[in-house]
Amino acid sequence: MIESKKRWQLTTPNEQAVKEIQQALSLPSVLAKILVTRGIDTAAKAQEFLVDDLSGIHNPFLMKDMDVAVARIQQAIEAQEKILVYGDYDADGVTSTTVMMTVLQDLGANVSFKIPNRFDHGYGPNAELFKEAHEEGVQLIVTVDNGVSGIEPVHLANELGMDVIISDHHDIGDEMPAAIAIIHPRHPEGNYPFGELAGVGVAFKMAQALYGDIPDHLTELVAIGTIADLVPLHGENRVLVKEGLRALQDSPMPAIAALADVAGVKQSDITEETIGFMFGPRINAIGRLQSADPAVRMFLTDDTSEARSLADGLDVLNKERQAIVKAISEQAIEQVEARYSEQxxxxxxxxxxxxxxxxxxxxxxxxxxxxxxxxxxxxxxxxxxxxxxxxxxxxxxxxxxxxxxxxxxxxxxxxxxxxxxxxxxxxxxxxxxxxxxxxxxxxxxxxxLVPVVAIDIPVTLNEVDIDTIEGMRKLAPFGMGFSKPKFYLHGVNVASIRKIGANQTHLKMELAQNGMTLDAVGFGIGELGDELTPDVKIDIIGDLQINEWNGRKKPQMLVEDIRTDEWQLFDIRGIRQVSRWSKLIPKDKHVFVAFQPETESAFRTLLEGPIVLAGSLADVAKTKEHLILLDLPDSEEQLASVLKQMRPKRVYAHFYAADSQYFERIPDRDQFKWLFAFVKKRGSFDFGKNGDELAKHKGWSRETLFFMLQVFFELGFVTLNNGITEIAQAPGKRDLSEAPAYKKREQQIALEHKLLYASYRDLKEWFDAQVSAKEEEIWI
Structure with a gap:
């Protein structure tokens, strides 16, 4: 049994809604199921969600104060007043600044920009920088991605004779700054249809209003800032990002080619994941360590070599940021472990x-x-x-x-x-x-305190193919508010499993179901390679991907979590070095069980933890989950009794046999007949003195010879007189199987055959029969 590390929340989509969307939009069933699971449960909603152009964006003048802001900016442009674009140091702020600078430069404005330094000025409007702007002759400040909290700096700007237009998307407090216009999608006095724009989205709406048309040449910047700022990717955000991702793949902006180059990706392959994991961190890194001005200059320049030089600088700073984060993270984890241990x-x-x-x-x-x-x-x-x-x-x-x-x-x-x-x-x-x-x-x-994972739909292996996975791009972009789909596979067999990676920290599996197979990779879960047994049925959740190698494409699941309710049998028979298998045993809730007292003595110094004799198991059975069988029982019934006392989630079968009889076998009747005739013909024989020579002559082992003698003694066929074996007087007719030694060897060989030398599959079937019988008893 393996418990999941997260709480699984599986939603079953409405079948009628799935059929309606499938038929109306000609979508594969898997895609339709995902849409319905996400609440997009009608054909109309799905059609709106899948809109593939900029027709889904709103009129910018629906925003409160947009007309005031546009009029004031146009006035400043006509009078050639100095305009300052005041931005922020993260990726959203950098792209917002670039969008506003681009539109104002295109319209002929006398414009420059400032971005506060995280360490010197902090976030948002800064009185020192506003004073500096006034000294430089600025008459109009336009904030982007900040400003709604800057009550005092805006008041200062007004006192200095500068007008301020605020464009922002952060939460508005009880009081708003005394700016001449506040452009905000959630303005308390406004009624804009979509309130979750990123800062760059708000700047884009201002650009749309200023141009008098949709500025589709700026959608690349909107996509970068919106994805990096982790705002929900639905509504207008989704439309803008989808268009922006298309534009990014063949954008003429030198900055885009430069970023793609330093990130090691083809520009034509840019997706939302490229931005989230490659572009965004590099743009954010500079603002985390120093002034973010070079990032804006990179996006504004038309010079290819300058863009590449600035992108290289961002890449260097990102590596420095990664090293700093790694060092601090290690120190922080050390603090947590030292302070709290496991509690x-x-x-x-x-x-x-x-x-x-x-x-x-x-x-x-x-x-x-x-x-x-x-x-x-x-x-x-x-x-x-x-x-x-x-x-x-x-x-x-x-x-x-x-x-x-x-x-x-x-x-x-x-x-x-x-x-x-x-x-x-x-x-x-x-x-x-x-x-x-x-x-x-x-x-x-x-x-x-247990993480939750939302699962979109259950799938079977026959539903997983290249076309289905590639078709999921129709639902992209994925991100905040519309995460990448998670899939659930129920009751699949683990056909093969191995640990991979330099430190064996990752897992590679082949899953099987109804004749179909699927590769699965789990990063950071290599320890499960020691916890999953052959042919165990598991439930698994993860992301479906396409693995391409040497031009060949194969579906693959990227594993997020695994569970199984099946008990598991771990075969550690024949591993003589205890240190090799003892490290596989779970650290808690396990019990080592021995059937023979001498086994306890033999293993006492080799194992951590007490060894319990089978007869005393009842005292601890209820508190244990993992059973380690150190040696062979005396009978099947004895082992079945142990399993009945304990309902183990895992059984580790070692079955050490100090005196294995399996390969000795039982001598046949002709061998017994010859030996009896030999003693009878001689009248007597000193086996203690000459037994080894006789055994060698016949090609028998010494153990075989003396076993036959033991049977003869127990049946009364021979006697021992002063160490000399003699034929008994008038021995009766008795079957060899009546001898206790014969019976014991028969039983031991049968037991070794069933438990020690059986194939894994046969051994598992025997245990399954015991567990099933036990569960039926409990049910009754």
């Missing part, structure tokens, strides 16, 4: 001086992923007594609301249910840790 708290908080505050959010994500707990990672600055950091959460723990209960020690914090940032006194870190864990005792149940 993890509900909320993890780690802090250390010298940690780069620009990457602690990534480290918090890694801790949450590893431990599935809300995690806070803080960088301590003991010089000014501050702790600054980021937090990531799990379902069931609303991070912003829980932090808000501690405003007295959190002078600066912000965020949403799943992520947050904060600054507090270093002296209050322990207090915050204690408080949040006390809050989590109420907010989080034990079940909440």
């Amino acid at each position: 993890l708290p509900r909320v993890i908080i780690v802090a250390q001086e010298g940690w780069n505050p620009g990457v602690v959010g990534i480290v918090a994500s890694k801790l949450t992923e590893k431990y599935y707990r809300p995690s806070i990672v803080l960088s301590l600055d003991m010089a000014n007594g501050k702790a600054k950091g980021s937090a990531r959460s799990i379902e069931g723990f609303h991070l912003y609301e829980e932090l808000a209960k501690n405003r007295d020690i959190l002078p600066h914090f912000g965020g949403h249910p799943m992520a947050a940032g904060m600054t507090l006194s270093a002296n209050d870190v322990d207090d915050l840790r204690e408080r949040l864990n006390k809050q989590a005792e109420t907010a989080l149940t034990e079940e909440d």
Whole structure:
């Protein structure tokens, strides 16, 4: 038995809705099932979801203040006033800045940009930078991807005689800045149809309004910023990203070719995963470590060599960022392990001086992923007594609301249910840790601490083919709000299994079902290679992919989780070195069982943990799950009794036999007849003195010879007189099988045949029969 590491949530789609979508849109059943599972359960909804052009985007003037913003910008362009685009240092902010710079330059504006430095200025409008802009003669500031929280800096700008237009998508507080226009998809006085645009999406809507037409030459930037900012990929976001991904594959922008080159991908192969795992991290890296200005310059330049040089710089910084994250993550994990050992708290908080505050959010994500707990990672600055950091959460723990209960020690914090940032006194870190864990005792149940995975549909192996997997691109892009589909395979056989990778940390399997097979790869789950037995039936969930090698395409499942309710038999017979198989035994809930007292003595120093004699198993049976059979029982019934006392999830069969009789066999009747005739003819014989020579003469083993003599003694055919064997007086007629020694050897050979030397399949069938019989007894 193997338990899943996550909670599986499987939805069964409505069959009628599936048929309707299939017929109306000519989609394969698997795709239709996925759409229905995701709530897209009518042909009309599916048609809207699958729209393949920019016709699905909205009129930008539906946004509150868009007309005011456009009029003021046009006025500034006509008067050649200095305009400043004020951005942000992440990928969304960088692409937002580029979009706004591009449209304003195209329209002939006198425009420049500024991006605050994460370490010097922090996030959002900054009074120092606004003063600097005024000194440079700026008359109009247009923020992108920030601004709705900048009440005081905007007030300062107004006092200095500068107008401010805010374009943002972050949550609006109780008070808004006194800007001349606030362009926001969720403006409390607006009624824009789609409220979940990224910052770059809002900038794109302003560009659309300023151009007077859809600026399809900017969709590449929208796709990058939207995917990197992890906003939901539905509605207008989906339309823009889908169009942007197409544009990225043959974009003339030097920056796109340069990014693809440094990331090692073909530009024509760019997908949402390319952006999420390759482009986004490189663009974000620069803002995490220094000024993000070079990233904007990379996107704005028309010079191929300059773009490549700037992309190389981003790549170098990303590698540096990766090294920093790795080092901090290792230190953070060491703190967790040292502080908590195996008894993890509900909320993890780690802090250390010298940690780069620009990457602690990534480290918090890694801790949450590893431990599935809300995690806070803080960088301590003991010089000014501050702790600054980021937090990531799990379902069931609303991070912003829980932090808000501690405003007295959190002078600066912000965020949403799943992520947050904060600054507090270093002296209050322990207090915050204690408080949040006390809050989590109420907010989080034990079940909440087990990660949930939503599964789209069950499939059988005959439904998995290249066409189906390639057809899933019709549902792309996948991301936040519309994740890549997860598939469920039920009751498939593990036809073959092996551990792969330099450290044997990964798993390669061949799954089989009704004559069909499918390759499966599981990264980081190599330990299951020691826990899955041949032909065991498993349930498995994961992502279906196409593996291409030497021009040949094959379907493949990327495994996320595995479970099986079947008990398992592990065959460790014949492995003489105990150290080779003992490391395969689970660390807890196991019991070593011996049938022979001498076995306990032989294995005592070789195993960690006590060895229980079969007769005493009842005392511990109910607390154990894994049964290790060290030696052979005296009978099948004795072993069946052990299985009846214990319902093991796993059985490890070693079946050590100190004196195996299997290959000695039982001498045939002609051998017995010859030996009896030999003694009778001689009258007597000293087997102690001459037995070895006789055995050698006949080609028998010494054990065979003396076994036959033992049978004769037990049947009364011979007697022993002063060490000399003689024929008994008037021996009766008795069958050889009546002798206890003969019976015992017969039984032992039969037992060894059934348990020790049987094939794995035959042995498993014998155990299955015992387990089935036992389960029937329990059921009755």
